[in-house]
Amino acid sequence: MQLRINNLKSIINLKHFIFLCITLLGMHDILAQEIIEEAVEEKSTEAKASVNTVQGQKVDGVAAVVGDFIILESDIPKELEQIKAAGGSVEGLDNCQVMGMLLENKLYQHHAIQDSIVVADAEVRRSVDYQIEQFLTQTNGSMERLLKFYDQEDEKSFRDEMYEINKAGMLAREMQSKIIEEVEITPEEVRVFFNKIPKEDRPVFGTELKVAQIVAEPKVSEEEKQRVVDRLLQFKADVVENGASFASKAILYSDDKESVSRGGKFTLDRTKPRMVKEFRQVAFSLQEGEVSDPFETDYGFHIIYLEKVRGQEYDVRHILLIPKVSSEAVKEAKERLEKVRQRIVDGDISFADAAKEASDEKETRGDGGQLINPKTQDYNFELTKMDTELYTQIQNLKDGEVSLIQTETDRTGNVKYKILMVTDRIDEHEADYARDYLKIKELALREKQLKAIEKWQKEKIMDTYIKISGDYRDCDFSSNWLKK
Numbered sequence: 415m416q417l418r419i420n421n422l423k424s425i426i427n428l429k430h431f432i433f434l435c436i437t438l439l440g441m442h443d444i445l446a447q448e449i450i451e452e453a454v455e456e457k458s459t460e461a462k463a464s465v466n467t468v469q470g471q472k473v474d475g476v477a478a479v480v481g482d483f484i485i486l487e488s489d490i491p492k493e494l495e496q497i498k499a500a501g502g503s504v505e506g507l508d509n510c511q512v513m514g515m516l517l518e519n520k521l522y523q524h525h526a527i528q529d530s531i532v533v534a535d536a537e538v539r540r541s542v543d544y545q546i547e548q549f550l551t552q553t554n555g556s557m558e559r560l561l562k563f564y565d566q567e568d569e570k571s572f573r574d575e576m577y578e579i580n581k582a583g584m585l586a587r588e589m590q591s592k593i594i595e596e597v598e599i600t601p602e603e604v605r606v607f608f609n610k611i612p613k614e615d616r617p618v619f620g621t622e623l624k625v626a627q628i629v630a631e632p633k634v635s636e637e638e639k640q641r642v643v644d645r646l647l648q649f650k651a652d653v654v655e656n657g658a659s660f661a662s663k664a665i666l667y668s669d670d671k672e673s674v675s676r677g678g679k680f681t682l683d684r685t686k687p688r689m690v691k692e693f694r695q696v697a698f699s700l701q702e703g704e705v706s707d708p709f710e711t712d713y714g715f716h717i718i719y720l721e722k723v724r725g726q727e728y729d730v731r732h733i734l735l736i737p738k739v740s741s742e743a744v745k746e747a748k749e750r751l752e753k754v755r756q757r758i759v760d761g762d763i764s765f766a767d768a769a770k771e772a773s774d775e776k777e778t779r780g781d782g783g784q785l786i787n788p789k790t791q792d793y794n795f796e797l798t799k800m801d802t803e804l805y806t807q808i809q810n811l812k813d814g815e816v817s818l819i820q821t822e823t824d825r826t827g828n829v830k831y832k833i834l835m836v837t838d839r840i841d842e843h844e845a846d847y848a849r850d851y852l853k854i855k856e857l858a859l860r861e862k863q864l865k866a867i868e869k870w871q872k873e874k875i876m877d878t879y880i881k882i883s884g885d886y887r888d889c890d891f892s893s894n895w896l897k898k
Contacts, residue, residue, distance in 0.1 A: 442848070446786050478517060480879045481524030484514050503547065510889035517880070517895050518871070519586050526589035527872055533584040535736045536681055536727050541584070544575045593870050607858035616845045621797040624838035625808055626783035629775035630688070630751035631830040634744035646708040646717045649733060653705055653719070660705070660719040660731050662742045669714060669826075670734040678719075678731040684725055685702055692701040693718070697730050713826055725773065736826045744829055751819055751831045758816050758833075765816065773828075790851055811836050868893075 478485040493512050494504050516540030546560075553559040557569055566572040647668070652658040670673050682688055682697055689697075692711045700706060700720035708715050714736035714836075722729040754772045757763045763771070766782025773779040784793050785804075795804070807820055817834040824830050840849070847854065871893050880895060887896060 418569075420846070425805055427873040428467065443461055477880065477883055477886055478520075478597055479514065480517055480520035481878050481880075482527070483520040483524055485513070485520060488515055510886065513882075513889060513894065514891050514893065517882075517891075518646045518893070521871065521874055521878060522586035522589040523582050524637050524878060526585040529592070531580055531585060531588045531592065533588060534683070535723075536683065537686075538584060541580045542573055542682065545576060545580075547575070559788070576891075587629055590867065594863040594866055596858070597863050597866050599855060599862055603862070604851070604855045604858045605847070607861065608845075610856050611845075617888050618844055618851055619796070619841060620799075622840045623797060623800075623808070623836050624793045625785045625795060625804065625834060626781075626837050627771060627775070627778065627785060627831045627832045628751065628754060628765070628769045628773045628783050629752075629778075629835045630747040630772075631774040631824070631832055632739040632747040632828065634672055634737040634739055635743070638737045639710075641710045642715045642737050646715060646735060650707070650717055660733075664731055664733050665708065667735070668733045669736045669749045670732070673732070678733055679721070680732065682728040682730060683726055684728075693732075700730075736828070739828050748831050751833060755816055755819065755833050765837070769822065775832075783835075790852065793838075805879075813839055 436860060443753070475487045476484050477487045477489070477860060493516060494507070497507070508585055550557065553563070561569065561572060563569070564572060565576070620870050632856060640655050640819050649660075649663050653660050661679070661882050664678030665668075665674055668678050670678065673680060680689065684698065687694065690711045692709060693716065694704050696709055696716075697718050699722065700718065702723055704718055704720055706716075706718040708717055710716075714734050716732050716734050719731045720728060721731055722778050752770050752771070754842070758765050758768050766784075769779055769781075769783030773783055775783075785795070786793060787795050789799075796807070807817065811817055811834070815835065819833065820832050823831055841848075846853065876897065880897065882889075882895060
C-alpha cells in the first residue's frame with residue numbers, strides 16, 4: 415500500500431483502495447469473504463501454480479516470516495481471490511503488492527499481541543456466527559454442503575478455524591486503530607494542506623443536493639397497543655408460571671425476523687452498546703432467569719428473558735410484537751399529508767415550518783425536515799453516491815418544488831407517507847475551501863493518519879524479525895520490508 419500521498423487527487427484516487435485494504439486486513443483465508451457458487455468447484459489455477467511439487471507431493475512453501483507469523487506461497491493467490499470476492503478490482507495489482515499487504519497485516523497482528531491488545535471472545539464468536547449464517551444462505555441451509563465446499567471434517571473444526579482467522583483479523587484492525595486513534599487535525603493544518611495543492615490538481619466534486627422531507631405515520635390505536643401488551647403478558651405468565659419455553663414462543667410468535675431463528679437470542683455487552691437504549695436498560699436491570707414486563711421501543715413492544723450473565727456480557731432472548739395499523743389510520747395519515755402539501759404549494763406555509771409543525775419524523779422535524787447524510791454527517795448528498803431509493807424520489811424535482819406523496823414501508827413493516835423537496839443544489843465544481851471545508855478536512859486527516867501509519871511501520875519494521883524468501887526478495891516494496 416502506498417502510504418506517502420503528495421496531493422489531494424492522489425488521496426482521492428487511493429481512498430477506495432486503502433479502504434479495501436483495511437477491510438481485508440487479516441483476511442487472507444477469511445472464509446467470510448469467499449463467494450460460494452456451485453459452478454466453482456476447483457481451486458484456481460493460480461493457487462495451484464503457487465504450490466511447489468516434491469516427489470509428486472504438493473508442498474506449500476513459506477514465503478515470509480514476520481515476528482511470530484508466517485506467510486505461505488499459497489496466501490498470495492488466495493488474497494487475490496479474497497479481494498475479488500469482496501468486490502474489489504485486482505487489475506494492476508501484482509504479487510509483490512499483495513505480498514506487501516500481507517506483510518503489513520502480519521506486522522499489525524504481531525504488535526497487537528506485543529501491545530496486549532485483546533479482542534473479546536464473544537465478539538469473535540458473533541462474527542463467526544454471522545459469517546456461517548451468510549454461508550448457509552448460499553448453500554440453501556445445508557451445513558453438509560458447506561463443510562464439503564471448504565473441505566472441513568465437521569462443524570466444530572470449521573468454527574474453530576474461522577474463530578482463529580477472525581481473531582487474527584480483528585487484532586490487526588485494532589492495532590491500526592490504536593496507531594491513529596489520537597491523530598487529530600487543526601483548522602490551520604487543513605488550510606495549509608489545501609493551499610499546498612496546485613490549482614490544476616484540485617479535485618472536482620460532483621453535484622450535491624440538500625433534501626428535506628415531511629413524514630406522516632398512521633397512528634396505532636390505544637386499543638391495539640393494549641392488545642399487544644396483553645398478549646406479551648400471557649407469554650410471560652406461561653413461561654414463569656407453567657414453565658413454557660421462552661425460545662419456542664419467540665420462534666412461533668416474535669415479529670423480529672433477525673433473531674426468530676435463534677429463539678430470540680442476543681448477546682449484549684455493557685461496554686459496547688447494541689440495541690436501542692430502552693432495550694438495554696431493561697435487559698441490564700434483570701436478574702438471571704427473570705422475564706421483564708412488556709415495554710415499548712420504536713420497533714414495537716417487547717418482553718426480555720435474561721438467560722445468562724457472563725461478566726459484562728448478557729445472553730438474552732426477546733419477543734417482539736408490532737402493533738397493527740388500521741386501514742382507517744392509514745387513510746387519515748395520507749389525507750393529513752395531502753392537506754400539508756397543499757398549504758405549502760399555495761404559499762401559506764414554508765416547507766421547513768410545515769415540517770416543524772406537522773412531521774411525525776422526530777429525527778428531522780427540528781431541522782425543518784432536512785435529511786442528514788449518514789456517511790458525512792452533514793446535509794449534503796452527492797448525486798452520484800446518493801441512496802438509490804432517495805435518488806428515485808427526488809431525481810425529477812426542481813429546486814423548491816414539492817414532490818407528490820410518496821409511500822414507504824418503515825422498519826417495522828408499516829406504511830408511512832412523505833413529501834420531499836430539494837432545498838439547495840450545488841453543481842459540479844472545483845474544490846472550494848469554504849464551501850467544501852468538511853471534505854477537505856477529511857482528506858487532510860486521512861493524509862495525516864497515513865503518515866502516522868507510515869512512521870509506525872518504519873519503526874516497527876526495524877524492530878521486528880522479518881524474513882522474505884525466494885523471488886519476493888526482488889520486489890520493489892513501498893515499505894522497507896527488506897531492511898536495505
